[in-house]
Amino acid sequence: DAGVTQSPTHLIKTRGQQVTLRCSPKSGHDTVSWYQQALGQGPQFIFQYYEEEERQRGNFPDRFSGHQFPNYSSELNVNALLLGDSALYLCASSQGGAGYGYTFGSGTRLTVV
Amino acid sequence: QKEVEQDPGPLSVPEGAIVSLNCTYSNSAFQYFMWYRQYSRKGPELLMYTYSSGNKEDGRFTAQVDKSSKYISLFIRDSQPSDSATYLCAIEGSGGYQKVTFGIGTKLQVIP
Numbered sequence: 710d711a712g713v714t715q716s717p718t719h720l721i722k723t724r725g726q727q728v729t730l731r732c733s734p735k736s737g738h739d740t741v742s743w744y745q746q747a748l749g750q751g752p753q754f755i756f757q758y759y760e761e762e763e764r765q766r767g768n769f770p771d772r773f774s775g776h777q778f779p780n781y782s783s784e785l786n787v788n789a790l791l792l793g794d795s796a797l798y799l800c801a802s803s804q805g806g807a808g809y810g811y812t813f814g815s816g817t818r819l820t821v822v
Numbered sequence: 823q824k825e826v827e828q829d830p831g832p833l834s835v836p837e838g839a840i841v842s843l844n845c846t847y848s849n850s851a852f853q854y855f856m857w858y859r860q861y862s863r864k865g866p867e868l869l870m871y872t873y874s875s876g877n878k879e880d881g882r883f884t885a886q887v888d889k890s891s892k893y894i895s896l897f898i899r900d901s902q903p904s905d906s907a908t909y910l911c912a913i914e915g916s917g918g919y920q921k922v923t924f925g926i927g928t929k930l931q932v933i934p
Binding site: 713742744749750751752753754757765767799801811812813814815816 | 826828830858863864865866867868910920921922923924925926927
């Protein structure tokens with residue numbers, strides 16, 4: 710049973726560029742949440758998608774946007790990259806969105822230079 | 823004041839010791855309480871969750887919640903080197919479909 714799959718695993722981008730990260734949820738899960746985890750910090754909630762709609766959003770600027778597809782997979786897009794966007798980006802899938810049901814992927818390590 | 827406060831450690835204990843990890847939170851609306859374990863270069867994995875005050879036990883792990891004090895704990899008995907990881911407390915509001923707020927994580931090292 711495949712868990713949550715994220716791609717790519719590592720990425721290096723230049724300041725000002727745009728990036729797209731991808732997530733395939735665990736089989737049977739319909740909700741995807743995205744988190745940013747800076748080095749030495751806990752994960753910070755970016756947004757959550759359910760039924761292809763953004764259901765709730767954390768305190769992140771509009772440069773962060775997302776999408777959920779009919780097969781429940783999801784993308785996270787970040788425009789106009791800043792050095793401070795360097796972090797581990799985690800995708801968590803769940804059935805219905807409750808936190809106790811989260812399954813996390815291993816993340817995408819984004820480095821902005 | 824942060825919504826969830828957690829001592830980042832690091833915490834170093836000998837194998838076999840009892841480990842106590844703690845978090846405090848500020849919002850009494852929080853209803854679901856979770857502990858995640860995160861190994862280096864991996865995503866967090868759920869260890870325990872509870873939604874009421876009191877204790878919940880699962881093998882060597884015990885989660886404790888005191889809603890009156892807004893204090894949650896995780897106890898690890900007979901700690902093993904394989905328990906060396908970062909432990910994140912996480913809290914969610916009521917009704918589900920709420921964002922999950924994580925603590926900063928406590929880095930634990932169990933020395934053989």
